[in-house]
Amino acid sequence: MTTAPPAPAPADPAAPTAGAPGDAAASAPATSLAVPVRRRWRRARWYLLAAVLLVLVGLLVGGLGGASTWPPLDPRSPDPNGARALVRLLERQGVDVRTASGESELAAALAAPDTTVVLPDPYLLDPAAVDRLAAARGPGGRLVLLAPDDAQLTALAPGVRTAPATDGLPDYTAEQSTAPACGLPEATRAGSAELGGLLYLPGPDDTACYPRHGRPTVVLHTDPTGRQTAVLGTDRPLTNRHLASDGNASLALGLLGSRPHLVWYLPDYTGTGVPATADRRSLLDHVPDGWRWAGLQLALAAALTAAWRARRLGPVVSEELPVVVRAAETTEGRARLYRRANARGHAADALRRAARHRLAPVLGVPVAAGEPDPAALCAAAAGRLGRPSADLQALLYGGPPTDDAALLRLSDDLDALERQVRQP
Incomplete structure (x- = not known):
C-alpha cells in the first residue's frame, strides 16, 4: 500500500519571492535619498529667505532713495536748496525764464539789453571763459553773481572785491536777518532779509546794502554803459527753503525780475573743467536719514556690547623680577x-x-x-x-x-x- 506524498503547503503571501531582493534594492535608493533632500531643504530655507529679503531691501533702497539728483540752486529743483519756487513767482510776474548750459548761450544772454543773467556758481567758470563773457556783455543788462570771489569780480564787476579776514581769506559771516541800510529800491521795498555769507568791499560809485560787521553782503555795481552787476554773498534768499522767510522773496524778485527776460546758467558739475571741489554733496548726503539713525544705534549697541564683554583686568600690581639683569x-x-x-x-x-x-x-x-x-x-x-x-x-x-x-x-x-x- 503506497501513501501519497504530502501536499505542498500553501504559499505565504508575506514570504519573500525570488524577485523580492531586487525589488527591495530598487526601492531602497528612493527612501535613502528622500531624507537628505528634506534635511537640506530645512537647512537651506532660512538662507534662501535671508537672500530674498536682502534683494527686496536692495530694490527698495535703490527705488526709493532719499537723495535727489538735482544740483544745488537749480531752477527746476523742488528740493529745499533748489530755486523752483522763485522761478514760478517770476513767471507769474510775466518774466520769461529759461536756462543756459553752454558758454555760447550764456554769452548771447549777456549781450541782450533786456535780460537778467544769474550765475549761481561763478567760480566753476574757467578764467579764460570769464574774460570772454565779460567782453561779450552788452549795455543795459543785469548780471547776478552769487558768492563770487576776486577772480570773477575783477572781470565782471571791476572795483568790487571780497573783504579779507584776519587770516587773509575772504571774510565770511553766518546768514541772519539784516536791515538793508541803503537806498536801493529793491532793498528798500524788501526790508530786512536773511543775508550773510561772503562780505565785500564796494567801489566808490557802487550801492552797498545789508551790511554785516560794517561790510555789505549785497553790492550793485553799475558801469558807464549802464550794465549792472548785482553781487550777493549768499544764495540763501533764493532757495525754496528760505524764500518765504523775512523779506527774501521780495528781494529776490526785485533783483532777478527787473528785466523781462531771465537766463539761469546751469553749471556743468561733471564737466572736465570743473574742479573736484565743485560738488557740494558728500557721500553722507546720499544716505537717507533712517539709515543714519540705524547706523548710530548699531554703533551704540556695539559699544555697549564691547563694554559688557570687556575683560576686567583689575588694578595694576607691582611684581619683582625673577632675575636681576646687569x-x-x-x-x-x-x-x-x-x-x-x-x-x-x-x-x-x-x-x-x-x-x-x-x-x-x-x-x-x-x-x-x-x-x-x-x-x-x-x-x-x-x-x-x-x-x-x-x-x-x-x-x-x-x-x-x-x-x-x-x-x-x-x-x-x-x-x-x-x-x-x-x-x-
Whole structure:
C-alpha cells in the first residue's frame, strides 16, 4: 500500500519571492535619498529667505532713495536748496525764464539789453571763459553773481572785491536777518532779509546794502554803459527753503525780475573743467536719514556690547623680577637692537642725552623739564674749555650720523669732551 506524498503547503503571501531582493534594492535608493533632500531643504530655507529679503531691501533702497539728483540752486529743483519756487513767482510776474548750459548761450544772454543773467556758481567758470563773457556783455543788462570771489569780480564787476579776514581769506559771516541800510529800491521795498555769507568791499560809485560787521553782503555795481552787476554773498534768499522767510522773496524778485527776460546758467558739475571741489554733496548726503539713525544705534549697541564683554583686568600690581639683569647687559642689548635696525639716529640721541645729563651737574647748569638749557650748557662748556660754542652745539645737539664710523667718532668725541670738562 503506497501513501501519497504530502501536499505542498500553501504559499505565504508575506514570504519573500525570488524577485523580492531586487525589488527591495530598487526601492531602497528612493527612501535613502528622500531624507537628505528634506534635511537640506530645512537647512537651506532660512538662507534662501535671508537672500530674498536682502534683494527686496536692495530694490527698495535703490527705488526709493532719499537723495535727489538735482544740483544745488537749480531752477527746476523742488528740493529745499533748489530755486523752483522763485522761478514760478517770476513767471507769474510775466518774466520769461529759461536756462543756459553752454558758454555760447550764456554769452548771447549777456549781450541782450533786456535780460537778467544769474550765475549761481561763478567760480566753476574757467578764467579764460570769464574774460570772454565779460567782453561779450552788452549795455543795459543785469548780471547776478552769487558768492563770487576776486577772480570773477575783477572781470565782471571791476572795483568790487571780497573783504579779507584776519587770516587773509575772504571774510565770511553766518546768514541772519539784516536791515538793508541803503537806498536801493529793491532793498528798500524788501526790508530786512536773511543775508550773510561772503562780505565785500564796494567801489566808490557802487550801492552797498545789508551790511554785516560794517561790510555789505549785497553790492550793485553799475558801469558807464549802464550794465549792472548785482553781487550777493549768499544764495540763501533764493532757495525754496528760505524764500518765504523775512523779506527774501521780495528781494529776490526785485533783483532777478527787473528785466523781462531771465537766463539761469546751469553749471556743468561733471564737466572736465570743473574742479573736484565743485560738488557740494558728500557721500553722507546720499544716505537717507533712517539709515543714519540705524547706523548710530548699531554703533551704540556695539559699544555697549564691547563694554559688557570687556575683560576686567583689575588694578595694576607691582611684581619683582625673577632675575636681576646687569646694566651692561641691558646697554649691550639696546645697542644690538639699534644696530640691527640701522637706527644710528636713535643711538646718537641716546649718547648725546646721556652726555648732556652728565655734563650739566659738573658745569653747574640746572636741569629743567628733564633737559638742561642748550645755550647755557654750550656756553658753560665753551667757557671752561675755551672752544667755540658752535662746535659744542654741533657735538651735543647735531644731526644723526651717516654711517657706523661717524657714530663711533661721535662716541669718542663725547667721551673726550667729558674727560676735558671734568679735568680741564
